[in-house]
Amino acid sequence: MWKRCRSFKMRHQLLSCGVVAFVALMNAEASPSRAADIYENGIPIPIRKPVIAQDASEPLQEPAFFKITTGSTASSYFAAGEALAALISHPPGADRCRTAQRCGPAGMLAVAQTSEGALANIIAVNAGDFQSGLAPADLLSDAVNGRGAFQTSGPATNIRAIANLYVETVHLLAAKDAGISELTNLAGRRVSVGPAGSGGNLYANLLLETGRLEESITTTELDLYDAADALISGDLDAFFYLGGAPVPFVQDMLATGLVDLVGIGGAPMAVLYESRTYILPHVIANGTYQGTAQRETIGTNAVWIVNTAVSDQRIYEITRALWQDDNRETLKAGEQKFNWYELDRAASDLPIGLHPGAQRYYDEVERADMADTQTDEAPVVTEDETTNETPAAN
DSSP, rough: OOOHHOOOSSSHHHHHHHHHHHHHHHHHGGGGGGEEEEEEEEEEEOOOOOOOOTHHHHSSOOEEEEEOOOTTTHHHHHHHHHHHHHHHHOOOGGGGGGTTTTSSTTTOEEEEEEOOOHHHHHHHHHHHHSSEEEEEEEHHHHHHOGGGGGTTTTOOOOOOEEEEEEEEEEEEEEEGOOOOGGGGTTTTTTEEOTTTHHHHHHHHHHHHHHTTOTTTEEOOOOOOOHHHHHHHSSSSSEEEEEESSSSSHOOOOOOOSSEEEOOOSTTTTHHHHOOOTTTTEEEEEETSSTOOOOEEEEEEEEEEETTTTSHHHHHHHHHHHHOHHHHHHHHHHHSSSOOOOOOTTTTTTOOOOOOOHHHEEEEEEEHHEEEEEEEHHHHHOOHHHTSOOOOOOO
16 A cells, blocks of 8 residues: 555655555455555554444444545545545544534544545445445436436435535646637647546536537546646646645646646536536636636535435534534645535535435524524613613502
């Protein structure tokens, strides 16, 4: 594991290796033969399956591991899943969990796991292969309605939402000397649309279809790092990437001075917005990427989804930890900022229903807000008014 990580050529892959190794460590209990792959300074790390005490008369507890299926190590989903897993894990003796409601259920260990992307995530969570995962709102709408990629398999009926997390935007990166300043300039070019099954691949192909460009370009399905290498070496003219801005990798690409961030907008997009309710026009604001002015693009919400079989209590505690004040500050201070949503956006405009455990939390928040409002609006009786009241007749 560590040997493979050291062979990565790019800094971002090196940064992710510690998490990949952690995920392998967490999963080795399911495959003991993998333990020999994990070393620290040449010393094998012993694999121990977590033991949670349980009285024989009690009902069987849920698994200690709570797995979040994300995307490749290059994806925004993996970075988001890593951050979420760190927030909600509640291992025995964890200092941070001494703060009330800051962690998920006691004894639960959350891990972010790589996957082939958004489509695979929805399929896996719906099938119960993973308890939870991340997926774009637009694709979830297709899933629950049995459209598009889900037309053959039929509607996904076993998924619910925990929350909207942030808006993910389509980035179109082009070689600076390629003369690409808008979507229509891709005609006749070599373009990577991202790995099959990823959200980026879905929206890249939608954009090319909307712009009637799909037959006039040469497309490949490279992952982010291979696409970046091909672009820099001159073997590719442009590539699409879906992620929550600002994406550190995109900033590093732009900092080379060899790459432009291309705006995506104009009249053709109106057709897309009419046909896809959960795709919205979005602006990457001026200064989001250093030295880059604002760019029009399209976006959709990244949604944290969960299988319906996960208990209400577990999801209630996970949702509560997600929105705990200290945890919100931790997310905002992370390396990948994402522009995480605030609580008022958590359950709005979701393409699927909320899990009952998440619904319980949001209902509690709403009741508390209503009680605070009623307290604020209650008339205040001053001391003078009390003193000057007319005495009651005998």
